[in-house]
């Protein structure tokens with residue numbers, strides 16, 4: 349009997365030990381975790397991870413792995429940043445880490461240019477830049493509109509773009525002029541619509557970009573195709589005109605995907621939105 353009781357106690361102890369983290373989470377009165385329980389993202393996270401350990405670290409790990417898998421092109425086609433990760437993404441996109449990551453990408457481009465690009469000087473060596481989150485930053489817009497956590501309102505984003513107030517991404521601005529001065533023809537290909545041509549040019553010039561060869565925006569027909577097809581089509585036109593595409597700098601995989609390919613592509617970080 350005593351043996352049996354002891355065994356029951358041990359089992360009960362184990363059971364309490366196992367479930368108690370959940371008790372703390374589910375019932376704030378039992379734990380020190382009021383702060384934890386009141387975080388709306390916790391419930392979602394808890395369902396996904398299936399168990400409760402340390403919430404702060406779990407959430408951070410979960411969101412960072414979401415973010416890195418977006419950058420790796422493993423997570424595709426998301427329409428909004430998962431609600432529980434909006435804060436994380438916001439922190440990253442406004443952090444010195446985002447800057448450091450972008451600066452590093454620019455360093456790699458310089459290395460590539462100095463080591464591997466042997467220009468023919470026949471006027472056909474070219475380089476492609478995307479615009480948003482590459483030359484210009486739309487972060488000021490997203491700061492006011494949920495930072496990727498709200499479904500995109502294209503009308504309101506375009507209204508913002510019409511104001512031509514997007515700041516330059518300084519590291520790309522420097523790179524842009526270096527590439528141009530090396531003798532590359534520069535082509536800007538953006539999924540912004542054709543009706544934004546004039547505010548886009550104004551915006552680019554006002555923050556220091558000039559001397560590109562062509563700016564391609566999405567015409568009415570292009571709006572019917574997805575971004576990847578549109579970029580492919582424009583690259584094909586360049587190749588047909590005899591241009592050699594040495595590199596593309598962009599923040600979306602759809603900017604690089606498909607044929608014809610550039611010799612190299614360089615992805616800048618962006619985990620706020622996804623363009624298919």
Ligand SMILES: *[C@@H]1O[C@H](CO)[C@@H](O)[C@H](O)[C@H]1NC(C)=O
Pocket residue numbers: 501502503504507
């Ligand atoms: C989208 O933005 C426009 C312009 O700011 C606004 O009039 C409209 O109500 C918004 N639509 C939604 C669904 O929020």
